Amino acid sequence: MSAPWWERDGDVCWHPYTQHGVEETLLPVTGAQGAWLELADGRRMLDAVSSWWACLHGHGHPxxxxxxxxxxxxxxxxxxxxxxxxxxxxxxxxxxxxxxxxxxxxxxxxxxxxxxxxxxxxxxxxxxxxxxxxxxxxxxxxxxxxxxxxxxxxxxxxxxxxxxxxxxxxxxxxxxxxxxxxxxxxxxxxxxxxxxxxxxxxxxxxxxxxxxxxxxxxxxxxxxxxxxxxxxxxxxxxxxxxxxxxxxxxxxxxxxxxxxxxxxxxxxxxxxxxxxxxxxxxxxxxxxxxxxxxxxxxxxxxxxxxxxxxxxxxxxxxxDTPARFEAIGARVSARLDALLPDDGSVQRRRFGGIVVVELDGDGGYLDAAGPRLKAACRTHAPDVLLRPLGSVLYSLPPACTTMEECDLIAERMAAVLTAAR
Ligand SMILES: Cc1ncc(COP(=O)(O)O)c(C=O)c1O
Structure with a gap:
């Protein structure tokens, strides 16, 4: 019997912005509803990066x-x-x-x-x-x-x-x-x-x-x-x-x-x-x-x-999607501030629904902090999909994200930062 499709990916697919020589295992996604992705092993992950910033209202909007x-x-x-x-x-x-x-x-x-x-x-x-x-x-x-x-x-x-x-x-x-x-x-x-x-x-x-x-x-x-x-x-x-x-x-x-x-x-x-x-x-x-x-x-x-x-x-x-993003960004940011009091070790900024924390580093895409952050995401955010850009961790979830889901994103971001600092 052939291996499941996600295991066969490595034989036939070439992924974007992926170093196949070192990259972690891929997430096999079988479905998506609202802010959530569904994985082949039954797990759910909150899509806190809106699938490369595209998913505006939530997946599968009727x-x-x-x-x-x-x-x-x-x-x-x-x-x-x-x-x-x-x-x-x-x-x-x-x-x-x-x-x-x-x-x-x-x-x-x-x-x-x-x-x-x-x-x-x-x-x-x-x-x-x-x-x-x-x-x-x-x-x-x-x-x-x-x-x-x-x-x-x-x-x-x-x-x-x-x-x-x-x-x-x-x-x-x-x-x-x-x-x-x-x-x-x-x-x-x-x-x-x-x-x-x-x-x-x-x-x-x-x-x-x-x-x-x-x-x-x-x-x-x-x-x-x-x-x-x-x-x-x-x-x-x-x-x-x-x-x-x-x-x-x-x-x-x-x-x-x-x-x-x-x-x-x-x-x-x-x-x-x-x-x-x-x-x-x-x-x-x-x-x-x-x-x-x-x-x-x-x-x-x-x-x-x-x-x-x-x-x-x-x-x-x-x-009123712009207002929704503003409320989402404000909530993630406030919860993050409460969990991770500002001691000056990370820079923070927010643009509407986009909440950003940046570790010390050269700020570049290939910054050494990047793999550290990615590893911390796998361990400390198993239910929230985050995808750091070099030394920058950010969230940019879809507009359907609830306030409770915002809190979850902030909690996972705080855990990732604490582990990766
Ligand atoms: C500001 C900006 N311009 C252009 C692009 C390219 O878009 P696409 O990947 O759809 O070609 C991106 C992609 O992330 C972007 O962020």
Whole structure:
């Protein structure tokens, strides 16, 4: 008789961001409901990282499940070139109404990385089309992460993820997330800059590091002064995670392009949207077919994805998801403070529903504290799924998480930190 499927994984699967030479045994997940994952051995684990920050309302949300089933039975997928359909049109309308002002055009793609590729290509091309061909440079922030495709890698911080691809990546200059540093960088390079890209309010993969509202505002002002586009990557922060529907709202700015994915479908299906200003769209509208935006994916505007995104937006509005995340973050944070009085040995911060504690270390993804934290998670948080980023332990659970479940997350985080310090 063959081994169970989870034991056969090691023979055939190659997992993302996994060192197969040292990695621990995988969790065999057989189901998920609400905030909880169900494992093959009957155990349950609270999904305190929302399955890579995607699961917005909770797993298996009935309204989202129903939207998928209904749409699949009506129109599953049709090419989005030369065809259109109601879920895509309604979703683009809803996104334009909900997003920061002026983002009236939606280009659909598949995931966070492709949402970023679309933004970068469109901004670069739009600058060239208005005659500014010298704008061949992108500006980004140190610590930024925007995905793993080539354009997204180029604007991401190369250390440690993309160093080996350096010779293949286009030129990008970077400043720390600091208004004065950004000002100096743009003074030097602004005239050659096509676009500046950043994750507003919080950089996810960098270890949930702050990008303060004044930095986001400075980026907006500097882009205006130097004629560059501003791209906000809200792939992680979108749809309430930081306590406002979009993180840009906390800085009171509108970008020229906004990248959304993950929570867009409530985390149920891969779909992304890059929202643009009308003026970027107009740079491509012409009677010359050679000036179209030469970009598209097989599943652009996927009908089932758009339908579940519409259902997710309904839930965001009905439940006031940003307020829920704010309450969840406040509760986890308060309980953690009570369990682990602040003795200065760990840094703490919170962005809406995201609660972060950082051990001393170089802060990098490969920090030596990382394996220690991971081992402590296995031993001291057997019922809560936590996934440290280097020396950073954080929680970012779905919006259905109850106050009691928040307490459980905090208790497990405190136990992990006590063991790993
Ligand atoms: C801010 C940000 N941008 C882009 C991405 C890439 O998204 P995906 O993994 O869906 O390609 C991520 C993924 O974590 C992200 O956090």
């Amino acid at each position: 309204r989202l499940v129903e939207a998928i089933a209904t749409q699949a039975a009506t129109l599953d997928h049709v090419l989005f070139a030369g065809c259109t359909h109601e879920p895509a049109v309604r979703l683009a309308e809803r996104l334009a109404a909900a997003a920061p002002a002026g983002l009236t055009r939606t280009f659909f793609s598949d995931d966070g990385s492709t949402a970023v590729e679309v933004a970068l290509k469109a901004c670069y091309s739009a600058a060239a089309r208005r005659g500014e061909k010298e704008r061949t440079l992108f500006v980004a922030l140190e610590g930024g992460y925007h995905g793993d495709t080539f354009g997204a890698m180029a604007v991401g911080d190369p250390d440690p993820f993309f160093d080996e691809f350096g010779s293949l990546l286009f030129r990008v200059v970077r400043a720390p997330p600091d208004a004065a540093a950004l000002e100096a960088l743009m003074a030097e390079h602004g005239a050659q800059t096509a676009a500046l890209i950043l994750e507003p309010i919080v950089q996810g993969a960098a270890g949930m590091q702050s990008v303060a509202p004044d930095v986001v505002r400075a980026a907006r002002r500097l882009c205006d002064e130097h004629g560059a586009f501003l791209v906000a990557d809200e792939v992680m922060t979108g749809f309430g995670r930081t306590g406002t529907l979009f993180a840009c709202e906390q800085a009171g700015i509108s970008p020229d392009a906004l990248c959304l994915s993950k929570g867009l479908t409530g985390g149920m299906l891969p779909l992304s949207a890059t929202l643009f200003t009308e003026s970027i769209f107009e740079a491509f509208r012409s009677e010359d077919r050679g000036r179209m935006f030469f970009h598209g994916h097989t599943y652009t505007g996927h009908a089932i994805g758009c339908a579940v995104a519409l259902a997710s937006l309904d839930v965001v509005e009905a439940d």
